[in-house]
Amino acid sequence: MKIIVPMAGRGSRLRPHTLTVPKPLIPVAGQPIVHRLVKDIAKILNEPIEEVAFVLGDPAFFGDDVVESLTNLAEGLGAKASIYRQDQPLGTGHAIMSAKESLSGPAVIAYADTLIRADFVLDPEADSVIWTKKVANPEAFGVVKLNERNEIIELVEKPEAFVSDQAVIGIYYFKDVAVLKSKLQEVLDENLMHGGEYQINDGIKKMMAEGRIFKTGTVDEWMDCGNKAVTVETNTKMLHFLQSDGEEQMISDSVVLDNAQIIEPCVIGEGVVIMDSSVGPNVSIGNNCIIESSSVKNSLIQSHTTIKNANLDDAMVGNHVKYDGSFTKISIGDYSTLE
Template sequence: MKAIIPVAGAGTKLRPHTYTQPKALIPMAGKTILSIIVDQLRDAGISEFIFIVGYLGDKIRDYVKANYPDLLVHFVFQNDRQGIGHALKLTKEIVDDDEVMVVLGDTICEYDVKKVLDSPESMLGVKKVDDPRDFGVAEIDSDGFVTHLVEKPQIPKSNMALVGIYKIKETPQLFECLDKNISQGLRSHGEYSITDALDCMIQNGNQVKVFKVDSWFDCGKKETLLDSNATLLRKFGDNIENHYSFENTVIIHPVSIGKNCEIKNSIIGPNVTVGDNTTIDFSIIKHSIIGSFSNLFDIVLDYSLIGSDTSIRGETRTLNIGDNTNIDLG
């Protein structure tokens, strides 16, 4: 079993942060989006990973090699982003005929990973949503088998959305369908989708079942990213090294504070993630994510997303600031 994690997207909904940092490396509850995904799969027994990279792919590669030296990893570069289906086709030679677990690089879910891996059928993760028109949608029979898949239907016949997790046993058939769709120019909403390829497999007689995820954390835009950070902080608990002693500072749990941070004369929390090597003084910060190597002085932040290598001085604001920024609000 191999794991494929597509992380080639530009993350346009999280700009300006994704101009300088891949979305998958944004800090979340003391981890990164990518590390949460990799840890889930590694803990379930997968040791070989294929990362499909593109925009800022060198940062993904450096992060994986530094944090997961025990894993067998491959990096496939997607020069021309034409959708997840196109990205998966690039992995054909590495996958060979092995089963694969495909998890999109911005998909954090709670589910029984081992149970999914051990299933005798191919499986797709789903979650009931109020408006499925922005998702791939699965139509399911009474036994839990998929009868039809549609990408972002205008008139959905089901409210079971695909969450971006796919366990595929019949990989030769998957690649046959990908080749067919791409050769025929079969696109959905301008892209070659994995949804169309899987529907091709189903119509050709492959059996695919669904499994329902317990929770689905949306990391696609600032508002939902901050909400997901708060939920994961409550799930994982505080992440503060025991030797930390912050001068004249109140910590309101849950929070995660990275290594080598200096914090004084401040109130931090609740629901705050602070990256490594960050300095905070005379500030109040709640419901926010602060990147690494940042310097915050005399600032009140609520529901804010602050990039790495950022310096801010000033007053109360709600901010969405990318990396390498210097702002004086005084």
């Protein structure tokens, strides 16, 4: 089994946090988004992962540190890491074809901007499985249309009339991804574009036209990391899942508390010092941070950051930040100083 991860976008909706760090590497509940996503997919598949192929953008932004992080992620699963570059932002279909050397055999394609919780078995009769989430407002999403055998026969973008309540979340399984590769090559050859981009859906529609069987795999939770507000919300959800699972150590043994309390659930990294403060619930703090004379709840703080005299709630703070102030719902990018 292979996992293909297109992640060349800059994540502009999550600025300022993505000005220096690609969005898939922003930590949520103590781990980068893409790390959690790939690990969760591997857990669902429950079979050996042979290769994880990552499609990155400009090397000036997705540099050696990004490649090293992703290589460690793949190798931690016992898989080979393959790195590809999408030289132009020409859509999802173009991104996938940037990794065409890896497009063979069974594979999952997953876009690295969401997190999931799921527990289902891939249907062995299906040529492909499109992962979906039941939503209350399907008119706001791309949804699948099903026949009487619960097979997907059409993809419909933001339907005005009800089609189904199963929204496409951007994760796909292909029994042989080489079939998708051949259809996406046809899309490129025909210059079939929408809004100046080549889309994965056009390759999928060509597969459907040939009679390929598509089924749904429904996830229990689909958590967005598109902007600051939803990322903080996703962090809270993940912390509660981690607490319930009990599989990860959430608070490092090296945390120093001085007249301070931690209200769980929280993820707190190594070398963190908390003085005269209350932290939690629903807080993630990266390595080597100092929290002093502050109250922090429902917030995300990255690494090497100092927070003083703050009352933070629904906040997101980057790496190497120095913050001393009274604002509450802040969003501060890396290397900022507010004193």
